[in-house]
Amino acid sequence: MNTTSRPASPRRMPPEERERSILRGAAELATESGLEALTVRAVASRVGVTPALIAHYRPVMDELVAEVFGDLVSAEREEVLGGFEITGDLHANLLRLIETLLDSTRDDVALVWAQSWSLGARNEALGQRVRHEMDLWQSGLEDVIRRATDGAVDPEPAAWLMLALVDGMSAHSLVKWAPHDRADLARRTLAAVLG
Incomplete structure (x- = not known):
């Protein structure tokens, strides 16, 4: 039995919807923890995507x-x-x-x-x-x-x-x-x- 699990892949979204989700996640994070909390990794974690996807949308x-x-x-x-x-x-x-x-x-x-x-x-x-x-x-x-x-x-x-x-x-x-x-x-x- 294989016990190794991979995190679920983020749901594919149209670019406009992905943009909104990134902005919404970043705003929630800033509201909770301030602007200093806004890093590529932190926003990616909040949105449930990879840091590379955040960097793609927000270089x-x-x-x-x-x-x-x-x-x-x-x-x-x-x-x-x-x-x-x-x-x-x-x-x-x-x-x-x-x-x-x-x-x-x-x-x-x-x-x-x-x-x-x-x-x-x-x-x-x-x-x-x-x-x-x-x-x-x-x-x-x-x-x-x-x-x-x-x-x-x-x-x-x-x-x-x-x-x-x-x-x-x-x-x-x-x-x-x-x-x-x-x-x-x-x-x-x-x-x-x-x-």
């Missing part, structure tokens, strides 16, 4: 990392800003945005962001995508601020302040340095800044 891993990053953070941006309704005053709107972004259920995306700044220093494709996504967040926040104040507040510095607050507190929370109640600290900071 430049840096580009896959940049694409996965972009997909994850643009989905978050669309979720948060896409249908954002202005209700009440500027303070209430900004507080709602900050509380949403600092929710601990978003720590997976916070890790992706934190790693993207570091990895993007050496991965030009990722660095370019990080800059693009940051510009989109900046302009999206400026739009919310502009709509919430009817031009009474300069939206550019206010958006920069919000991004710095959210990015800093999110990065701190990854190493458990932020206060337990990030929303409370955000509320107090916002009150101090807006007077």
Whole structure:
């Protein structure tokens, strides 16, 4: 009796479907373990194919990392800003945005962001995508601020302040340095800044 078994061969898929499965597997891996986890072998293992197949579809891993990053953070941006309704005053709107972004259920995306700044220093494709996504967040926040104040507040510095607050507190929370109640600290900071 032959007791040697071979792993099952991956199911043949049309190229478009294989592309989607690779991207989906890479996104799941990045969400669970961060961008640093995206290696040819790790993605292959997640998708259930050989590393050679990943390399065939994605010969430049840096580009896959940049694409996965972009997909994850643009989905978050669309979720948060896409249908954002202005209700009440500027303070209430900004507080709602900050509380949403600092929710601990978003720590997976916070890790992706934190790693993207570091990895993007050496991965030009990722660095370019990080800059693009940051510009989109900046302009999206400026739009919310502009709509919430009817031009009474300069939206550019206010958006920069919000991004710095959210990015800093999110990065701190990854190493458990932020206060337990990030929303409370955000509320107090916002009150101090807006007077």
